[in-house]
Amino acid sequence: MAKKQEYSNESIVSLKGADRVRKRPAVIFGSDGVEGCAHAIFEILSNSIDEAREGYGTRITLTRFKDGSIQVEDGGRGIPVDYNAKEQRYNWELVFCEMYAGGKYTAGEDNYEYSLGLNGLGLCATQYASEWMTADVWRDGFHYHIDFKKGEPVGDLKKEPATRRKTGTTIRWKPDAEVFTDVNVPAAYFLDTMKRQAVVNAGLELVLVDETGPEKTTTTFCYQKGIEDYVNEIAGLDGLTPVVYCESTAMARDREDQPEYKVKMSAAFCFSNKTQLLEYYHNSSWLEHGGSPDRAVRTAFVNQIDAFLKNKGLYKKGESKITFADVQDCLIYVSNSFSTRTSYENQTKKAITNKGVAQVMTEFLKHNLEVYFLEKPDEAQKLCQQVLIN
Structure with missing residues (x-):
């Protein structure tokens, strides 16, 4: 039997640089399999969406290439990549090669009041987890280009006068099979993700170009009224009631000893005896x-x-109080909320835990349902009777 290695002071080591992601991708992306690889793709897409939501760009194009690489192109302001006198480093080094670096830590002050991610991890972590990555940036009248391979820069930043007037960022990269156990993200993921982002970003055009099949295909998603159009699409002609849309803003607080933060809320819902969705x-x-x-x-x-x-x-005599299961059986409901302070359950952002968000959204929905029931008593009677039937 082989002797176990001694556990000594020299046994403690720290991962540095790209190894922080390449050797432990699940810590950042939630998985070292295809789900983690998909989440890395979303990290790049979400940066472009944040730019569009701030009012910079109305179209984002994601392209899948035959070689397994992916490209996200936007019409935003372009990532600042030139020299940063305050940090005494080039910004491209910070955003592509430094964990917890980015332009979103001042969210709510200068830019990105509501952002998908504020951790400063996504772009750098995806670069680290790539077989290769190229970045092209157009801003300030210049075109910038930088290359990376397996988490490390290849050569220096290239800078030349821009030959086009518009600004924006184009990132192309190939997920590394040495980092993820599966890099074959299915086409359904891209279609689903692009559609969902179109739903919650009203008027934003998201274009999916797929060159992996026998023929190149292009699919465009755009919902001019966002979640309201989406709920109407789901309900179709079978809605028990018309779609109700409401929106509001409020200040929230998770604990008495913590600062207030801003919450922006919108909801669209209707009732149906054929379809249910949350x-x-x-x-x-x-x-x-x-x-x-x-x-x-x-x-x-x-x-x-x-x-x-x-x-x-x-209620009939002796009839028990309704439960949410009774309501859910005939409810089509979509909410779209934003907050300047967000507590995600984990890095993959599949649930939030803010008590303040729960409180203000509860009051928001109660108020709008009360107004709805008062203004549309016939519709209220119809939907409530359906809930009783359930």
């Missing part, structure tokens, strides 16, 4: 596991529908 988005991330918005919708809908049933005497 979808929550926060800062454009699809909250697959919900969290705070899910708690809000469960509390608000049960509370207000129960109050209406009692007020109208629609």
